[in-house]
Amino acid sequence: MTINRRVQTLDEFTIQQLRNFPNATGELSGLLRDMGLAAKRVNVEVNKAGLIDILGDAGSVNVQGEEVKKLDVFANNQFVGVLRHGISCAGIGSEELDDILVFDDEISNNSKYVCLFDPLDGSANIDVNVSIGTIFSVFRRVTPVGTPVTLADFLQPGIKQVAAGYVIYGSSTILVYATRRGVNGFTLDPSIGEWTLSHPDIKCPPAGKIYSVNHGNFFQYEEGVRKYINVCQQKEASEGGPYTQRYIGSMVSDVHRNLIKGGIFMYPALKDKPGGKLRLLYECSPFAFIVEVAGGLATDGKQRILDIQPTHVHQRTPLYIGSKLMMEELNSYINPDQS
Ligand code: AHM
Numbered sequence: 001m002t003i004n005r006r007v008q009t010l011d012e013f014t015i016q017q018l019r020n021f022p023n024a025t026g027e028l029s030g031l032l033r034d035m036g037l038a039a040k041r042v043n044v045e046v047n048k049a050g051l052i053d054i055l056g057d058a059g060s061v062n063v064q065g066e067e068v069k070k071l072d073v074f075a076n077n078q079f080v081g082v083l084r085h086g087i088s089c090a091g092i093g094s095e096e097l098d099d100i101l102v103f104d105d106e107i108s109n110n111s112k113y114v115c116l117f118d119p120l121d122g123s124a125n126i127d128v129n130v131s132i133g134t135i136f137s138v139f140r141r142v143t144p145v146g147t148p149v150t151l152a153d154f155l156q157p158g159i160k161q162v163a164a165g166y167v168i169y170g171s172s173t174i175l176v177y178a179t180r181r182g183v184n185g186f187t188l189d190p191s192i193g194e195w196t197l198s199h200p201d202i203k204c205p206p207a208g209k210i211y212s213v214n215h216g217n218f219f220q221y222e223e224g225v226r227k228y229i230n231v232c233q234q235k236e237a238s239e240g241g242p243y244t245q246r247y248i249g250s251m252v253s254d255v256h257r258n259l260i261k262g263g264i265f266m267y268p269a270l271k272d273k274p275g276g277k278l279r280l281l282y283e284c285s286p287f288a289f290i291v292e293v294a295g296g297l298a299t300d301g302k303q304r305i306l307d308i309q310p311t312h313v314h315q316r317t318p319l320y321i322g323s324k325l326m327m328e329e330l331n332s333y334i335n336p337d338q339s
Pocket of ligand 1: 120122214249250252
């Protein structure tokens, strides 16, 4: 077997990045390594979900009022476990937990980061072999190092993120993470069990031809959104139209595809749910950070997602995210007074 030494692993990549910052402590690299380790464990279970009795409901209902699947519980435990035992994270917030979890031991209290995550997004798709994923967000704590973290460390606007990322457990398994310096993707090489750099310096194409939205909710959307959807369907061939509608119902995969190929993903407010469905801190804010670093845009229809000051960890928000020009065209329909 020949070994391709040009392949760069996640660890090699983060260590190389560290060289650009002489004062860096390596804590963030450690945290990313921890997330990668937990994701590998989750990947193993996702792959054998059809073989063993890990499918199906765990029987409990999470804080969002949704049924918790067994793999959600497993994934949550993996991420909590690695971060608790690592040296980089002082506490976590998880979509699966009612409250933040403050690790409160000597090592953790001296860590400078907190992490928020959705351990298994798109869980309605678990039983039918559709790609699911993990989404995470890293903030530098605002309380003094050496003390236990508090809610204030988690309730920060997305613009303060130090890093954000996601993992897709799909036809291959990929970990994508962003810092202010760029967005990079690492595909898991199962033969060596390593994340290897496969998508360096990801840029979101400014224009695209894909729109992703739940069409079943069409008549629940505000008028401007409905107009924009009609515009996507009526685009002339000379404008690349008609656009293609693609909606997996697994946000990680939908947004990843649009990030790579160009496109827009929308989860608007619904008549009976003005906040939409998606969670600001576990889903929208990390993706907004990643897509903006890659050159795209993300709003709640009125303001940048990254500027929203959260008031509680489980709050929801409408989301519009994707290629810059598509987002600008959408905005001309939902905020006609601004154009
Ligand atoms: P989940 O947290 O229960 O997994 O729900 C989040 C998922 C997203 O991945 C996806 O974009 C959305 O729910 C789909 O919702 P809908 O079926 O209402 O279109």
